[in-house]
Amino acid sequence: MKRRQFIEQSLLTAGGTLLLAGLAKAVAPQEIVFGHGNKRYRLNRQWSQADVSRYPVTDCHEMLQDSKGRIVLLTNETRNNVLLYDKSGKILESWGTEYPGAHGLSIFNEGGEDVLFICDNNRHQVIKTTMQGKVLMTLNYPTMTGEYNKAEEFIPTETAIAPNGDIYVVDGYGKDFVIQYDYKGNYIRHFGGRGPEAKYLRNAHGICVDLRHKTPELIVTSREQNAFKRYSLQGEYIGTIELPGAWVCRPVIKDDYLYAAVLQSSSRLWQQSGFVTILDAQHKVVSNLAGNTPVYQDGRLQEMYQTVKAFSYPHDVCIDDDGCLYVAQWNSGKVYPYKLEPVA
Secondary structure, eight states, rough: OOOOOHHHHTOOTTSSSEEEEHHHSSSOOOEEEEEEEEEEEEEEOOOOOOTTSSSSSEEEEEEEEEETSSSEEEEEEOOOOOEOTTTTTTTTEEEOOOOOEEEEEEEETTTTTEEEEETTTTTTTEEETTTOOOOEEEEOOOOOGGSSGGGGGGOEEEEEEEOOOOOOEOOOTOEEEEEEEETTTTTEEEEOSSSTTTTSSSSEEEEEEEOOSEEESEEEEGGGGGGGEETTTSSSSEEEEEEEEEEEEOOEEEETTTEEEEEEGGTTTTSOOOEEEEEEEEEEOEEEEEEEEEEETEEEEEOOOOETTTTSSEEEEETTTTEEEEEESSSSSSSSEEEEOOOO
């Protein structure tokens, strides 16, 4: 048995979770490697070089990389809702004081220019902005659906933008509908919502457009069901990707893989039991970062759970053009994002 494997097994707690603090004392930081197969990463918890007195964060909700290679972080701290980093962790810009419920962040290249879509839980709105924060469009609660009587019922958590500019908004903390608009913000349709059938959603926390296959489709989080649901771009239900034990946040696709932060493990609810999961193009889990080795029996994925207490409540993962991962966390002591670098 290799030394690192021996130390990890020796430090396992009775609940099956490895304490990172103990591991860090026993193993040099550069040896702390998470993941499985060809998706293994080295943890860097000190990536952010932000001065907390100038650039504070509360919940680090979501992250992405723009066309200039900058890493963009969204936080619900109204002294600076948006922080722009370079890949080394240096702060380049900051803006935003008007998004107290800043939660969802997506990006779209529109005519050669990046634009952002911010979901604000407190404002019950989706706001489209330039990369400098200028507001271009605001989507209010969708009265045209016939499903909402007041703004407070609409609590959007994420958006996804189709290649033609159509906007899909998930009401993940409200009524769990997916609302589709055209690029001008005109209502097209809605689908999802709650119900007993597989096509319905429960905590539709995230959404993305999957362009990896011949026919594009939507992947929507159903977090309380530990699953992703697949739909056509017209809202027709295709199938479910079961992820037992994993309270997944939004799906993020990079090249052939889907990445997702897992807020927590079902076996240890509200005990800082999160990790990161990675799926291949056939929707099979191939690696868990700070989680158990994925196991399939008779074609069915077995329950997943945190094994290393490296994260508290991971809320999003960003993958940059070098293949590095950045993990933003909710309710985790106002920590800045962590960076994970791939290990050959």
